[in-house]
Amino acid sequence: MSAAYPVHLTVNDNTNVTIEISPALSVDEVRAALYAAAGYAPSADLVIRLSRPNGVLLPVGPHIPANSADSRYILDVKPGLGALSATGSSGSGALGNALDVVTALLDKVTLLKDKMTVISLDPKEPPTTRKLRDALPPAERTIFDKAVTEHLKHPTFDIWQWEEPAMVDLLVHMFLEFKLLEHFKIDEGVLRSFLESVRRSYNFNPFHNFRHCFCVTQMMYGLLHVTGVHEKLTPLEKLTLLVSCIGHDLDHPGFNNAYQVNASTELSLLYNDISPLENHHAAVLFTILRSPETNVLKPLNDADYKECRKQIIGCILATDMAKHGELMLRFKGYAEAGFSFDDAAHRSLLLQMITKCADISNEVRPKQISEPWVDNLLEEFFTQSDREKAEGLPFAPFMDRQKVTKSGAQVGFIQFVMIPLFELVAKVLPNMEEPVITPIRKALEYYKALGAGPTA
Ligand SMILES: [Zn+2]
Structure with a gap:
């Protein structure tokens, strides 16, 4: 197996997490590892965004460049549009499967906890971020004075x-x-x-x-x-x-x-x-x-x-x-x-x-x-x-x-x-x-x- 290496992340603006990835992982496995680092189970309704500290986007995959703890990548995980729409594509059954995937994956991917890291795998308790907190139901519009x-x-x-x-x-x-x-x-x-x-x-x-x-x-x-x-x-x-x-x-x-x-x-x-x-x-x-x-x-x-x-x-x-x-x-x-x-x-x-x-x-x-x-x-x-x-x-x-x-x-x-x-x-x-x-x-x-x- 190819050597694993650490990738240092700041997740949703508030949590430092270090994950280890290996070039042997597939794109989906890396994606799932990033979801897990953000405290989510994988879901079709999540949008993932990985960038360098200067905001330049990085591709999500097994070849994320190695970095150091003082220049962490920014990981932003947020609901996709499907989550906003009443006709969104995610079935409720997907969640159970997703948890299985994460559990299986955790055997392969080591999550190293930094001093301030809190990792939650409970999909009901996603980390609170400004982006997520402000999600709007599509049909409600404020009528202004x-x-x-x-x-x-x-x-x-x-x-x-x-x-x-x-x-x-x-x-x-x-x-x-x-x-x-x-x-x-x-x-x-x-x-x-x-x-x-x-x-x-x-x-x-x-x-x-x-x-x-x-x-x-x-x-x-x-x-x-x-x-x-x-x-x-x-x-x-x-x-x-x-x-x-x-x-x-x-x-x-x-x-x-x-x-x-x-x-x-x-x-x-x-x-x-x-x-x-x-x-x-x-x-x-x-x-x-x-x-x-x-x-x-x-x-x-x-x-x-x-x-x-x-x-x-x-x-x-x-x-x-x-x-x-x-x-x-x-x-x-x-x-x-x-x-x-x-x-x-x-x-x-x-x-x-x-x-x-x-x-x-x-x-x-x-x-x-x-x-x-x-x-x-x-x-x-x-x-x-x-x-x-x-x-x-x-x-x-x-x-x-x-x-x-x-x-x-x-x-x-x-x-x-x-x-x-x-x-x-x-x-x-x-x-x-x-x-x-x-x-x-x-x-x-x-x-x-x-x-x-x-x-x-
Ligand atoms: Zn402008």
Whole structure:
């Protein structure tokens, strides 16, 4: 028998477990060992996700690379969509069989308990994690007060007061309010399964998490309403914007493109260093959309589907800030020559610019709502630059905890990125000044008053 070796894991964010695997094990046996490490019996309704600490996914199989206890892989085990659906495929008899498999397997796979390890093999007591605790029954939707749904249309909406299930319901509301389910005959259960699947595919990064996804979508929805441009957009374009914003950072590992490229991660190899993250977000989105039970685009006819897919990919790729200058220049050209809603290229770029605005829109929000995001973003940046230093990789000064101050980071970003972007879009969309641009200018004054730091 080939030599077994230890694989060190952090399971569902809270438990350290070390398992021993052997190259002689089959894929199913390794999978079952990982389920067991997470305290589950194997089941068709479990989704397993194994990644390196930097979030890069590892294949589940007998050739998981060996690692050390101080660079544990992250193991995330969560119910699949079958568990959410009343017509899910798991029969109750599967559980007994699964336990037998685990019991048999434990003879082959040694589970070494770390100091803090708790291993449970009782399938009725799965480890509690945020992802699992928030599972939603598909048919129950919160009906929101009119004051809430009206406020939802405005950039001042308080995005902190909602838990994840409520954010899902608010997203459902946006589809309903645009009458997209009616128009395209999209099943509400499919929409909810889609959103649930999306929610579970966002990681727990300080910044690039499901709440950021909700914020971006809500700001896009708010921008459409305050400018009234939703009345000029087709249902397909509104669907495009909603799905793009919802999917735009899916499975973000918390380390940016520069890191992906410099560290030669799997993502940078897969996408040849070309917007590796944005390509990944779009690919994860369309993977979710490939399953019939989560495919909100299924009812579209072929021509609409093709158009929608093309536009969504365009919107998501446009969120790579490396493309910022080029997109600004093109949009400026359109705006100066006379923006035309009759021109498909103009409309398409407008969707991308709206997505970009929404993505970096935190400073449009009132200070008490926007400020915590700055801390979260800096935390994510600092974690990255710490790792880059540790790995001997180049690191950006704007991510260096020794060099950056909150005010310094914000002044430069607001002044040189946000204001020019929003002012340019305001040349095409009406009514941006008071609800959108004035708050950004106030934020600039606020951070200037706090004192410009070294990067300003
Ligand atoms: Zn984003």
